Amino acid sequence: MSSQDASRFLVVLDVDSTLIENEVIEMLAQAAGSFAEVAEITERAMSGELDFEQSLRSRVATLEGLPVAQLPDIAAQIRLTAGAQQMIDTLHANNSVVGVVSGGFHELLDELAGEVGLDFWRANRLDVRDGKLTGAVLGPVIDAEAKASALTEWASVYKVPRSRTVAVGDGANDLQMMKAAGLSIAFDARPVVRRSANVAISERDLSQVLPALGLRG
Numbered sequence: 001m002s003s004q005d006a007s008r009f010l011v012v013l014d015v016d017s018t019l020i021e022n023e024v025i026e027m028l029a030q031a032a033g034s035f036a037e038v039a040e041i042t043e044r045a046m047s048g049e050l051d052f053e054q055s056l057r058s059r060v061a062t063l064e065g066l067p068v069a070q071l072p073d074i075a076a077q078i079r080l081t082a083g084a085q086q087m088i089d090t091l092h093a094n095n096s097v098v099g100v101v102s103g104g105f106h107e108l109l110d111e112l113a114g115e116v117g118l119d120f121w122r123a124n125r126l127d128v129r130d131g132k133l134t135g136a137v138l139g140p141v142i143d144a145e146a147k148a149s150a151l152t153e154w155a156s157v158y159k160v161p162r163s164r165t166v167a168v169g170d171g172a173n174d175l176q177m178m179k180a181a182g183l184s185i186a187f188d189a190r191p192v193v194r195r196s197a198n199v200a201i202s203e204r205d206l207s208q209v210l211p212a213l214g215l216r217g
Contacts, residue, residue: 009165011098025056060135104123
């Protein structure tokens with residue numbers, strides 16, 4: 001793109017409990033038999049009580065032995081949040097770009113991202129050996145700092161000024177990304193996130209993001 005006016009906005013969303021209704025790590029844990037343990041750690045991490053990277057590695061460790069063959073069935077259960085497609089389509093119609101950065105996993109995100117037409121996405125990758133999860137994450141964990149870096153990187157790639165960048169999230173690991181953005185939107189978020197955001201949306205309908213940007217669906 002040749003000028004910073006080429007894209008009206010760059011919108012970056014969290015995935016779990018934001019773009020989608022689910023917490024994917026909990027869906028995986030349900031299949032692995034570790035749901036209760038993982039759900040408790042997830043809640044504490046999203047509320048800012050635990051270090052995100054440490055909490056993610058602890059949760060993924062409980063998935064050891066889960067067959068990779070089960071992942072497509074789990075992915076098929078993911079539900080897009082109401083208004084998400086309308087939001088994405090309207091942003092595109094207004095010459096904007098939209099994507100996600102997730103503490104979740106590419107293995108369950110990639111197909112969905114393509115289906116809904118996201119322009120970019122980034123997530124963690126699960127380590128696999130002999131057709132089963134090893135309980136480890138491949139490469140650096142997508143944590144709060146990585147989310148903020150992704151927003152800044154994509155703004156540079158698409159030549160969108162910081163004032164036109166928007167971060168949408170619900171958990172403590174979204175706070176750095178929201179601070180890096182020109183506009184931060186707390187979506188059905190934890191109190192620590194609502195207190196820090198420029199805008200708070202309580203209704204679980206992502207089309208409500210559009211009026212905050214002066215757009216109509």
